[in-house]
Amino acid sequence: MNLVIxxxxxxxxxxxxxxxxxxxxxxxxxxxxxxxxxxxxxRVEFARQKGIRAYASPEEIWADKSVxxxxxxxxxxxxxxxxxxxxxxGKNIICEKPIGLSSAQAEQMYAAAEKAGxxxxxxxxxxxxxxxxxxxxxxARGDIGDVYKIESRVVGCNGIPGDWRKEKARxxxxxxxxxxxxxxxxxxxxxxxxxxLYCDYSYIYGEEVDDGxxxxxxxxNGVQYRVVVATDCFRRLPRWMVYGIDGTAVxxxxxxxxxxxxxxxxxxxxxxxxxxxxxxxxxxxxxxxSSVEQLPLPVVHAEPFAFYKNFAAACAxxxxxxxxxxxxxxxxxxxxxxxxxARDNAVIKEKI
Numbered sequence: 001m002n003l004v005i006x007x008x009x010x011x012x013x014x015x016x017x018x019x020x021x022x023x024x025x026x027x028x029x030x031x032x033x034x035x036x037x038x039x040x041x042x043r044v045e046f047a048r049q050k051g052i053r054a055y056a057s058p059e060e061i062w063a064d065k066s067v068x069x070x071x072x073x074x075x076x077x078x079x080x081x082x083x084x085x086x087x088x089x090g091k092n093i094i095c096e097k098p099i100g101l102s103s104a105q106a107e108q109m110y111a112a113a114e115k116a117g118x119x120x121x122x123x124x125x126x127x128x129x130x131x132x133x134x135x136x137x138x139x140a141r142g143d144i145g146d147v148y149k150i151e152s153r154v155v156g157c158n159g160i161p162g163d164w165r166k167e168k169a170r171x172x173x174x175x176x177x178x179x180x181x182x183x184x185x186x187x188x189x190x191x192x193x194x195x196x197l198y199c200d201y202s203y204i205y206g207e208e209v210d211d212g213x214x215x216x217x218x219x220x221n222g223v224q225y226r227v228v229v230a231t232d233c234f235r236r237l238p239r240w241m242v243y244g245i246d247g248t249a250v251x252x253x254x255x256x257x258x259x260x261x262x263x264x265x266x267x268x269x270x271x272x273x274x275x276x277x278x279x280x281x282x283x284x285x286x287x288x289x290s291s292v293e294q295l296p297l298p299v300v301h302a303e304p305f306a307f308y309k310n311f312a313a314a315c316a317x318x319x320x321x322x323x324x325x326x327x328x329x330x331x332x333x334x335x336x337x338x339x340x341x342a343r344d345n346a347v348i349k350e351k352i
Contacts, residue, residue, distance in 0.1 A: 001092070001315055002034035002067045004055060006082055007074035008043045011096055012036065015071055016052065022305040029312035034067055058082070062089035069315065071123075072096060075164040076171025083109045087116040092315050096123050098180050101171045103332035110325050119315050124323050126181040127188060128302035131251050135240050136189050137300045138249050144262055145246030150189070151226045152182050152240055155233035159205050166207045173209030174229045175201070175335060182227045183215070183338075184331050192221035194352035199338035204232045215338050220351075251297065260295040263287075 003019065005012045019033045035053030037060075038044055044054045055061050061070065062085065069092040072082045080100050086093050093113060099122045100106040113120030126132060139147045165172040197217045201210035215227040228237075238258070240251040247262035270288035273280055303309070306322075313319035330352065337348045 001029075001031055001069055001312060003031045003069040003071055003094075004034050004061050004064075004067050005036045005071045005073060006038075006058070006061070006086075007072065007078075007096075008036040008038040008040075008047055009073065012038070012043075012071075012073040013046075015073060016047075016050075018305065019308065022308045025305065027305075027309055027312070029309070029316045029318060031069065031308055031312050034064075035061075037061060058085060062086070062091070068092060069094065069119075069311075076176065077101060077164075077169060079171075080105050080109055083120065084112050087112045087118050087120070090116060090118060092119040092311075094121055094123055094311060098122075098171065098176045098332075098335075099328065103329055103336060106329060106332055110329075119311070119321065121311055121314070121321050121323050122328050123307065124181065124184050124328075125307055126185055127323070128306050129185075130299065130301050131239055131254060131256060132185050132189075133300035133302055134251065134256065134297055135242055135249070137298055138242055138260070139189060141298070142244075143247070143295070143298060144242065144244030144249055144260055147242055147244045148222060149224045149226075149243040150186075150240070151228070151238070151242075152185065153228040153230075153237050154178055154182065154239070155228070155230040155237050157232060157234040159231050160207060160209070160211050166209060168208050172207075173211075174231060175210055175213045175338065178229045179213055179215070179227065179335060179338070180331060182229065183334055184327070186217065186225050186227060187327065187330055187334070190219050190221070190223050190225060192219040192223065194218070194334065194350065195220045196347055196349045197334070197337060197341060197352075198347045199341040201339075201342040202230070202232070210342075213338070213342070217334075247292075249297070256297060256299055258297055260297060261292050262295060263292055265291040267291075 035055050036047045037055040047054045070086045071094040072079055073096045079095050083093055160166050164170040195218045199215040202212040205211045212230040217225045238250050238252055242249040249260040250258040252258045268287045268291040273282040274285045310322040314321045334352050341348045
């Protein structure tokens with residue numbers, strides 16, 4: 001299936017590289033990069049230098065019967081109008097996240113695709129991150145016993161990226177930029193309804209949108225899950241902390257450094273107290289080596305190009321879409337509840 005990328009900025013050019021490599025795999029169902037469209041002459045020229053066709057207008061894409069799909073990688077506020085036009089033209093659609101600026105707009109986008117009989121799928125690519133898959137594997141296998149708390153963080157110190165991401169009307173802010181990914185991972189990992197949540201937004205840089213967020217979610221099954229996004233943190237913090245009744249797992253960074261500590265003896269008979277500040281503690285001392293074991297992370301690697309493979313196969317009717325409408329709308333409902341919590345400084349009790 002021939003595909004055109006609409007919006008050839010950072011994500012658009014990333015997709016182009018991935019699609020060109022994916023095509024080399026010669027999968028049974030594949031996607032071929034047929035061209036791009038961008039309003040920036042510099043990006044158009046860059047595409048041409050790469051040997052990629054640049055369409056002169058969206059209308060030229062809609063009229064090209066050889067094009068079966070588009071990938072929308074524009075600023076967020078343009079996702080909905082491009083998706084509506086693409087659906088009306090009978091093109092299958094991949095849309096960067098967040099697909100719309102609200103759950104209501106997202107539902108309208110899905111409705112337009114369903115009416116036109118085209119496939120519409122959001123690019124929730126973080127479902128195929130190795131670190132996430134590794135944590136999900138630890139939880140599912142019970143490597144550290146029943147897990148009762150998970151902390152998921154992404155931190156940086158470079159402020160809000162880009163220009164339009166600082167504008168509310170254009171769908172800016174870090175909840176929509178990164179929170180949408182981490183919440184999607186959370187809802188895929190924890191098989192339970194949300195019981196309550198509390199969220200705090202940060203505005204360290206004085207912009208009209210959040211430059212970070214701290215979300216705490218309590219699930220009905222007793223699992224507590226924390227999502228932290230920060231753009232003003234000048235030291236690395238663990239990407240993941242996973243707490244189980246029989247141990248703790250840590251993934252330090254994207255490089256999958258870290259490990260697991262699992263208890264061997266519930267009562268540590270060789271525990272030695274330590275000096276702690278201006279005092280002494282046994283409670284907070286590290287366990288003796290004989291009472292625990294240190295284990296490597298059971299690393300899981302994603303299948304290369306898994307998202308593109310699934311989309312191509314789903315377009316051909318050979319597979320179901322990996323990212324379903326109900327899952328996407330649930331992420332929106334949780335994000336909107338988090339926004340109300342941050343605005344009102346209140347715990348939200350909704351069965352999400």
